[in-house]
Amino acid sequence: MKPIITLICCLFIITISNSQERYLTKNGAVNFFSKAPMEDITADNNQVLSIIDATTGKMAISILMKSFLFEKALMQEHFNENYVESDKYPKATFKGSILNFDAINSTKSKAKVKGNLTIHGVTKEYLIEGNFTRTDDAILVDGEFTVNLDDFGIKIPAVVAKNIAKNIKVSFKFNHTPFKK
Amino acid sequence: MKKFVLTIFFIATHIAMFSQDDLLDILDDEAPKSKTDGVVTSTFKGTRILNGHSVENRKDKELEFIISHRFGRLNTGFKDLFGLDESNVRFSLEYGLNDNLTIGIGRSSFEKTYDSFLKYSLFKQRRGEKSFPFAISLFGSIAAKTQEESFPIKERSFAENLSYVGQVLIARKVSKSFSYQLTPTYIHRNTVTNVADPNGIFALGFGSRVKLSNRVSLNGEYYHAFNESVSINAQNSLAFGVDIETGGHVFQLIFSNARTMIEKGFIAETTGDFFGGDIHFGFNISRTF
Numbered sequence: 112m113k114p115i116i117t118l119i120c121c122l123f124i125i126t127i128s129n130s131q132e133r134y135l136t137k138n139g140a141v142n143f144f145s146k147a148p149m150e151d152i153t154a155d156n157n158q159v160l161s162i163i164d165a166t167t168g169k170m171a172i173s174i175l176m177k178s179f180l181f182e183k184a185l186m187q188e189h190f191n192e193n194y195v196e197s198d199k200y201p202k203a204t205f206k207g208s209i210l211n212f213d214a215i216n217s218t219k220s221k222a223k224v225k226g227n228l229t230i231h232g233v234t235k236e237y238l239i240e241g242n243f244t245r246t247d248d249a250i251l252v253d254g255e256f257t258v259n260l261d262d263f264g265i266k267i268p269a270v271v272a273k274n275i276a277k278n279i280k281v282s283f284k285f286n287h288t289p290f291k292k
Numbered sequence: 293m294k295k296f297v298l299t300i301f302f303i304a305t306h307i308a309m310f311s312q313d314d315l316l317d318i319l320d321d322e323a324p325k326s327k328t329d330g331v332v333t334s335t336f337k338g339t340r341i342l343n344g345h346s347v348e349n350r351k352d353k354e355l356e357f358i359i360s361h362r363f364g365r366l367n368t369g370f371k372d373l374f375g376l377d378e379s380n381v382r383f384s385l386e387y388g389l390n391d392n393l394t395i396g397i398g399r400s401s402f403e404k405t406y407d408s409f410l411k412y413s414l415f416k417q418r419r420g421e422k423s424f425p426f427a428i429s430l431f432g433s434i435a436a437k438t439q440e441e442s443f444p445i446k447e448r449s450f451a452e453n454l455s456y457v458g459q460v461l462i463a464r465k466v467s468k469s470f471s472y473q474l475t476p477t478y479i480h481r482n483t484v485t486n487v488a489d490p491n492g493i494f495a496l497g498f499g500s501r502v503k504l505s506n507r508v509s510l511n512g513e514y515y516h517a518f519n520e521s522v523s524i525n526a527q528n529s530l531a532f533g534v535d536i537e538t539g540g541h542v543f544q545l546i547f548s549n550a551r552t553m554i555e556k557g558f559i560a561e562t563t564g565d566f567f568g569g570d571i572h573f574g575f576n577i578s579r580t581f
Contacts, residue, residue, distance in 0.1 A: 137322060160319040171315030173323065184351030185580050189537075192334045193506040198468065206316055268507065270538050290318075 132165040134250045134287035141174055141283045143258075145276040152186065152275065154179040161285040163250050168212025170224055172205040172285075194265050195231050203230040205237075215243045215250075230263040241283075248289060255282035330420035335427055335465040336473075338542045339386065339394070339411075340576055341499035342513040342531040343550055343558045346473060347427045347463040349413050350388035350580070358384045358398075358578045360553045362546075367569030375573060382553040400554060407554050409433035409457075417465060431459040435556050441485075448483065455481040457555040459497075469503035477515070479560050486523035493560045494518045501535070509535045511544070515559045529562045544576040 139159035145152040156179045161172045176197040181187040191197040207226015209215070215222055219242050228237045241254030258279045260267060267275050336346035339356070350356050364378030372378065384398030392413040399406050410432050417427040437453045456479070463473035475497030484491055495517040503509045513531045520526040531548035549566035550558035553576075564570030 133318075135318075135322065137324065158324070160323060162315045162319055162322075164315060169315060171319055173316060173319040175323070175326075177328070178326075183580070184354055188334060188351075193537075204316055 133162060133290040134165060135162045135290035136160070136285050136287045139172070139283065139285035141281065143179075144280045144282070146280075147272075147274050147276045149273040152181070154181045154187070154190070156180070159283070159285070161252075161287060162290065163209070163252075163287055165212075165245075165250070168209045170205075170207055170209055170226070172283075174203040176201060176203060194267075200230075200232045203228070205229070207237075209243070215245045217244060217246050219244045219251075228258075230258070231265050233263040235262050250287040251285070252287070253282075253284040255280060257281070330418045330422065332417040332419060332427065332465050335417065335463050335471045336501055336511075337509060337535045337537055338544065338576070338578060340544065341473060341501065342511050342533045342544065342546050342576075343529065343548060343553060344475060344497055344499065344513060344515065344555065345409075345411060345429075345431050345459070345461060346499065347413065347429045347461045349392060349394045349411060349429070350386055352388050352391045354388045355581045356386045356578050357581070358382075358386065358576060360384075360574065360576045362548070362551045362553065362572045362574035364551075364572065365564060365569070366571045366573060380551055380553070398554065400552060400557070402552050402557065403437045404439040405435050405437045405554065405557070407433055407435035411461075417463070425464060427461075427463045427465075429461040429463075431457070431461055433457045433555060435554055452483045455479065455556040457559075459555070463499075469509075471501050473497070473499040475499065475515075477555065477559060479556050481556065481560070484521065486521070489521040489523050490519050493520070495559050497559075507537045511535060517559060521560060524561065524563055526560065527562050527565055529558045530566045542576075542578045546574045546576065547571050548574065 137160055138157055139161045141156045141159045143154055156174060158178045159172065159174050163170045176195050177191055179187065179190065181190065205226055205228045207224050210223045210225060221240055222243045224239050224241060226237065227234050237256070239254065239256045241252050244251040258281055260277055260279065267277065336348050339346060339348050339350065360382045362380045364372055364375030366374050368375050380400065380402045382398050382400040384396055386394055386396035388394050394411045397408045411429055413429045415424060415426065415428040418424045435455050436450065441448070457477065459475050459477045461473060461475050463471060465471040477495040477497060479493040481491050495515050497513065497515040499513040501509045501511045511533045515529045517526065517528055527549060529548065529550045531546055531550065533544050533546040536543045549564035549570050549572065550562040551572050552558050552561065564572065
């Protein structure tokens, strides 16, 4: 009997300690910017979900494509309908690990995240550099990187080639706070 | 035995707690439910299927300028350059008061007619939890003819030149590339030229679009009138066309037996016989600001 109780207790302790080490945000910010000869297009999404497991340094991000807000409603409609096909592929996701996570502390420092980025149903491996700050009650992450639309099978027709850039600058800012289930 | 079952139970719960090991699954659970979840968008590309309105509205505070043209009949032959010598035009400004309510004003060269309309999106088509199979909009318009009668010369008051249209637009996006719409319509004309003609006309519209690519779609539209103006031998309106979309513009190329571009005209006063070659080529160009 005793060993069983011990085992159960141990398992519970592991569970509790594990669940306390996660940091989450539900209103992370992601912005993208397309610079083309004819026009600049920018869109913001302030409802991005991001989570970091501080025991393993693993990170995951989930972006609802329909939550990107554009300057013009028609642009937003075309973005969802013609380019990223949001009905078919509602989310963009990222899943990876923060390299040298243990070195991150309360002073802002650079770190790299390696993982798989999925947009438009296509997955590609990315190594993204960001600024990290970790305090007792928050993990802050921000940075930017470039996404090539061809890599993700998003085609830009010739008629709008001067309106939409092939390489899109993506910037992000997440303020994770402790997550208790 | 009891203890054993208990142990299994505890371990099972424990595993259940751990099964959320995938961070993305946690994010899925934590994702807030949005009001717009499951709302089907882009049933049609434009606010018109061809001649008639579609369930699509202009978005909040968006202004759209539409220039529509219908040339003369194709079967007038080379003498009139297949109808291109003759032309009817309508200009209109349409504005989204909010995402669900659009107001518009327009002026047609045909009979120098002014028109205004309101279109309200009552229900959205939804998938998922609160699923609803159709998008339903209400449409109401009023049109004033300002051209004087040439023969016989009659003085008409402003009220006598008015006509009204009420429509219920019921549409469904079946798949990414196929949508259809049913449009029960009632038209009331304050004045008809011939006593044999009805003031009120009931009609049912059928409209559809098939997407050929992300930017090009093939549209068809037919309005069946249940009672018609006998004095002009009115025909049902039939139209086929192509939508081409480029950024802020939607181009619609249209072949129709109607030469007017407002409801009371093309539904109630079309005289062309489509299969007899009385086809008007035309286009709608819209630019959103």
